[in-house]
Amino acid sequence: MHNPNDPAMTRRQVLTSAAGISIAGASIATASAATATDHSAAEASERVPEFWYQDNNLGLGGRGVPTDFFSRYDDLDSWALARAQMHTFALEQGTFVRQGLSERPAFLEKMAAAHAGMNFCYNVTQAVAWWWPHYNETGEVPEGPPDYTTTINHLRQLRSTGFTITDVILQSVLAKPGPGRFLGYSMERRIRDVVEFYDQVRPEFPDVRIGIIDPLPGQFPWQDAYRFLKDELRSNGHELDFIHFDKPFDRVRLERNTPHGVITWDRMVEVGEFVKNELGLTFGLQCVDEQAGKTSSNDFRKHTLEGLANYVAHGGTADRYILWPFFPHPEHSTPDDLGALPPEGASQMRIFRELARGVPARRYP
Known part of the structure; x- marks a missing residue:
C-alpha cells in the first residue's frame, strides 16, 4: 500500500491509500449526529471521501449569498456539526469581489x-x-496572455488573513461560453489560459493544488479535452491535480438533451471512471439539481439527495462530493439541525450534513 505521507504520491493515491479500500459511494461516512460532534474540522480534512461545501450564490453570481451568510459567523453553534463534516470550505471569487470582502478585514x-x-x-x-x-x-x-495578478492578490490577502489555502479551482474553464453565448473561444486558447494560470500562480503558491470544475465541454470531445489539458500542463512542467464534474442531476432525472445527447446515470458514472482510472486524477462530483433549486429548498434537498443515491446505485464513486448550489434555493445556510423540516425549508448546511452522513442509501419523501 502507498504511504499517504509520501510527497511524490498523487492526491488520488493518497485518497485511495487512506481509505484502505476502493472509494465507493457505499463507503460514504455514516457518522451519527452524536459522533459528528466528536470530530474536529481538522479530523474531517483527513477523512475520505471528502465533503466540500461552497455557499449558494442564489443564481446571481457574486451578487448573491445566503441570507445569513454574514450573520452566521456570529452564531457558530448553529452550524457546528456541519463544520465538523467539512473537509474543504470553498469561496467563490465573485463573492469575494462583489460582497466587498477584501474591504472587510475583520x-x-x-x-x-x-x-x-x-x-x-x-x-x-x-x-x-x-x-x-x-x-x-x-x-x-484579445491576443493575451491573461494577467492573473488580481487573483494572486486575492490569494495573498486570504493567506495573510489566516486562511490555509490548499486548493484553487478554475471554474468552467473548458466549457463556459463567452458573452452572448459566444462559442468562438477555442479549446486550444482555453487550455493555454490554464497553463498560463499555473505559470503565474505556482511560483508563489507551490503547494496549492490546482484543478478544474466543469460540465462536459460541449464543442469538443470531452475525453480528448481532459487528456489535452493534462498533457499540455505536464509538457509545461505542471500537473493537473483534480477534475470536478458539474452536471446537475436533473439532466438525468428529466432526460434533458445536451450537446452530448441525453445524459444517463451510466454516462455520469463513466466520467468519474475515466478521470480516476484513465487519467489517474482525483475526481469530485458536484451534487445539485438545477430544476429543483429553482423551485424550493425542500425540492432541492429531495432531488439532490435522491440524485446522489441514484448515482451510487449505478456504481458511481467519487473521491469527493461537493455541495455548491447556484440557484434561488436554498436561500439560507443555517441551522444545520436534522429534525423536522422547518416552515422556511431545508438549509444548505442541513443538506450538507445529510449528504455527508450517508444519505445516498436513503429515499426522501
Whole structure:
C-alpha cells in the first residue's frame, strides 16, 4: 500500500491509500449526529471521501449569498456539526469581489477563524472570463496572455488573513461560453489560459493544488479535452491535480438533451471512471439539481439527495462530493439541525450534513 505521507504520491493515491479500500459511494461516512460532534474540522480534512461545501450564490453570481451568510459567523453553534463534516470550505471569487470582502478585514479574520483546521479552496472565475471585458467593448478576442495578478492578490490577502489555502479551482474553464453565448473561444486558447494560470500562480503558491470544475465541454470531445489539458500542463512542467464534474442531476432525472445527447446515470458514472482510472486524477462530483433549486429548498434537498443515491446505485464513486448550489434555493445556510423540516425549508448546511452522513442509501419523501 502507498504511504499517504509520501510527497511524490498523487492526491488520488493518497485518497485511495487512506481509505484502505476502493472509494465507493457505499463507503460514504455514516457518522451519527452524536459522533459528528466528536470530530474536529481538522479530523474531517483527513477523512475520505471528502465533503466540500461552497455557499449558494442564489443564481446571481457574486451578487448573491445566503441570507445569513454574514450573520452566521456570529452564531457558530448553529452550524457546528456541519463544520465538523467539512473537509474543504470553498469561496467563490465573485463573492469575494462583489460582497466587498477584501474591504472587510475583520470579517475575513472571523471567517478564517471559523474555518481553521479545514482545507480552503478559492474558486476562480478569472481564468475563464479574463477576456470578456475587451470582447464586450470591441467585439474581438484579445491576443493575451491573461494577467492573473488580481487573483494572486486575492490569494495573498486570504493567506495573510489566516486562511490555509490548499486548493484553487478554475471554474468552467473548458466549457463556459463567452458573452452572448459566444462559442468562438477555442479549446486550444482555453487550455493555454490554464497553463498560463499555473505559470503565474505556482511560483508563489507551490503547494496549492490546482484543478478544474466543469460540465462536459460541449464543442469538443470531452475525453480528448481532459487528456489535452493534462498533457499540455505536464509538457509545461505542471500537473493537473483534480477534475470536478458539474452536471446537475436533473439532466438525468428529466432526460434533458445536451450537446452530448441525453445524459444517463451510466454516462455520469463513466466520467468519474475515466478521470480516476484513465487519467489517474482525483475526481469530485458536484451534487445539485438545477430544476429543483429553482423551485424550493425542500425540492432541492429531495432531488439532490435522491440524485446522489441514484448515482451510487449505478456504481458511481467519487473521491469527493461537493455541495455548491447556484440557484434561488436554498436561500439560507443555517441551522444545520436534522429534525423536522422547518416552515422556511431545508438549509444548505442541513443538506450538507445529510449528504455527508450517508444519505445516498436513503429515499426522501
